[in-house]
Amino acid sequence: MKKLILIATLLASPLFAQVKEKVEVPYVPFPIKMGKGFDAVQANCLTCHSFGYMINSGKQSKKFWRGKVDKMIVHFKAPMTDEDVEIVTDYFFEHYGNGQLE
Numbered sequence: 690m691k692k693l694i695l696i697a698t699l700l701a702s703p704l705f706a707q708v709k710e711k712v713e714v715p716y717v718p719f720p721i722k723m724g725k726g727f728d729a730v731q732a733n734c735l736t737c738h739s740f741g742y743m744i745n746s747g748k749q750s751k752k753f754w755r756g757k758v759d760k761m762i763v764h765f766k767a768p769m770t771d772e773d774v775e776i777v778t779d780y781f782f783e784h785y786g787n788g789q790l791e
C-alpha cells in the first residue's frame with residue numbers, strides 16, 4: 690500500500706511543477722471603440738461571440754451591418770428590441786462603417 694502511495698505521488702508530481710521563466714504575454718491591441726450604443730452591443734451581441742469576431746470583416750456599409758443584425762435575429766434568435774436593432778446598427782456603422790449606406 691505504501692508503495693502504491695509513493696508511485697501515485699511521483700506520478701502526480703509534474704502537476705505541481707512551477708514555471709520558472711518569466712512568461713511574457715503578447716500585447717494585442719483590441720480595437721473596441723467605446724461610444725454611444727456600445728452598451729447595447731454589449732448586452733445584445735457579446736452573449737454569443739467575441740467583439741473581434743464581429744469586426745473581422747472590416748469596414749462595411751450600413752446595409753451590411755443591418756443585414757448582420759437581422760441575420761442574428763432570424764437565424765440565431767438573438768433577442769433584441771427594435772430600438773436596439775437601430776442603436777447597434779448605428780454603432781457599427783459609425784465606428785466600423787465605410788461611409789456607404791448601401
Ligand code: HEC
Nearest residue numbers: 733734736737738742743744757758761765766767768777
Ligand atoms: C444567439 C447567439 C448570437 C447573438 C446574440 C449574436 N450572434 Fe452574431 N453570430 C452568431 C453565430 C452562431 C455566428 C456564426 C454564424 C456563421 O458563421 O454563419 C455569428 C456570426 C456573426 C458575425 C460574423 C459572421 C457573419 O455572419 O458574417 C457577425 C458580424 C455577427 N455575428 C454580428 C452580431 C451582432 C452585431 C450581434 C448583436 C446584434 C450578434 N452578432 C449577436 C450568434 C449570435
